[in-house]
Amino acid sequence: MKTDILIIGSGPVGATYARMIAEQRPNANILMVEVGPKVSDTIGQHVKNITDPQQMETAQILSQGPKKTPYPMISVAERALAVQRGELTADILARAGTHLVLDQPEEIKTNEMPSLSMSTNIGGMGIHWTCACPRPGKGEQIPFIPANEMDEALTEAEKILHVTQEAFPISEEGETILHILNQTLGDKHSPKRQAQPMPLACKVDSEYNRYWTASDLILGNTLNHPNFELRSETICRKLNYQNGKITSAEIEHLPTQQKELIEADIVIVAADALRTPQLLWASGIRPQALGHYLNEHPFVFTFVELDKDLVQNHSPNPTSKTHSRKSPDPTVGVFWTPFDAPNHPFHGQIMHMDLSPMKTTVTDESKHIVGLGWGPLKEANFEDCIVFSETEKDYFGMPKMNFKFQYTEKDLEAIEAAKAFQQKVVHSFGKEIKDGGQTLMPPGTSLHYEGSTRMGVANDGSSVCDTYSQVWGFDNLFIGGNGVIPVATASNPTLTSVALAVRSSKQVVKQIKA
Helix, strand or coil, X not given: CEEEEXXXXXXXXXXXXXXXXXXXXXXXXEEEECCCCCCXXXXXXXXXXXXXXXXXXXXXXXXXXXXXXXXXXXXHHHHHHHHHHCCCCHHHHCCCCCEXXXXXXXXXXXXXXXXXXXXXXXXXXXXXXXXXXXXXXXXXCXXXXXXXXXXXXXXXXXXXXXXXXXXXXXXXXXXXXXXXXXXXXXXXXXXXXXXXXXXXXXXXXXXXXXXXXXXXXXXXXXXXXXXXXXXXXXXXXXXXXXXXXXXEEEEEECCCCEEEEEEEEEEEEXXXXXXXXXXXXXXXXXCCCCCECCECCCCEEEEXXXXXXCCCXXXXXXXXXXXXXXXXXXXXXXXXXXXXXXXXXXXXXXXXXXXXXXXXXXXXXXXXXXXXXXXXXXXXXXXXEEEEEEEEECCCCCEEEEEECCCCHHHHHXXXXXXXXXXXXXXXXXXXXXXCXXXXXXXXCCCCCECCCCECCCCCCCCCECCCCEXXXXXXXXXXXXXXXXXXXXXCCHHHHHHHHHHHHHHHHHHCCX
């Protein structure tokens, strides 16, 4: 088969490429392949939009690759205790809708990123994410992309993702939380980096009915475009190339084991930060930096029961815009303390326990419990990397991966500083609950993996692609996803990855002949 564009991966970044190319080059043929299945009636929708609990659970299980049963609910405290005892299992370390990269007990115990996970389905991790879309702060920005260009790309990405800070009504409790956060932060912060509602990828109406963003919204009309085709349960096993050009891709439909050779003028690999470098490595495309500089911010989490007199103990805001609570809205939505080095060199996220990716076994609905996640930067090091096997295969028959990942002394100091700041906030809110005291989560827990296919300004071995995500030495190969982010970040990376895809798409469009 021949096509103009082959996109490997159907998550938010792959969907962004497809949409932008289809809009600007409507005559171009686009083939998108996804190794995972369709998991719901609406192609690529977020699982939080599925109202039936059983159907939501089914969608999550279908996304879990080799894991075909529900994960039990493991609280933060139970998980922390298991980690301390070394009793690590897949059920403890993975979340619903994901599966561990390495899931055998002995592999988990020796893996330096034991909680490293991925989702395998149409829409990728993007149908399971928290939808948090903060802009990177001072100390997280990519230094070699002009600030005005990145700002334009971020603005366009926010439109594509339907980012809003009004997904939840501001309740009295929420307003008080913001007040306390800003008291703790103080006045020393950059413009627009005060505590505020978290920007969320979500369509919301006047009644606060929410539809969370995933690949279905990102693709939009592209799904019905006559020149667009999406194939599920189809893996790309290898890219063939000659003289700096991808000549074909070897794909396989997993249920039937039918193999096919695809010729494409341009190939875009947006599998994720793990499987994108895996495919390049399997294809013999092995720049020195491939799989290296693997990064993930440390993740410190705790739950707090809000003081029952919290609102009364703080002066009301004279310019209050609070709303009456509308069931089933949680009393507290999602709030953000922005990364802002050196003033607040952490990313903080505060959310009602109903919205939290971490769990607690407390079920008393009369208690207002919020989860607090705080994260500093982790230094980017060449030694932190994916190790690909020349002989062993993974669940999908691709080169097996293992991981090297260590915190430096500077990283450990940053973690302790994040814990200390988080504790200040905790004491202002109320008290930590027994089930979920302050815990440094195991590496891999955040799901924010970066750097494995990092971009750079020169083909000197320190990067995999240029600033437009074009792989060094190739005329028609582009890559996308969190892996291309070349700097350490503490904030959620999806907005940045989509912005980089927006910027890259404009370069791709210039090369399309159709």
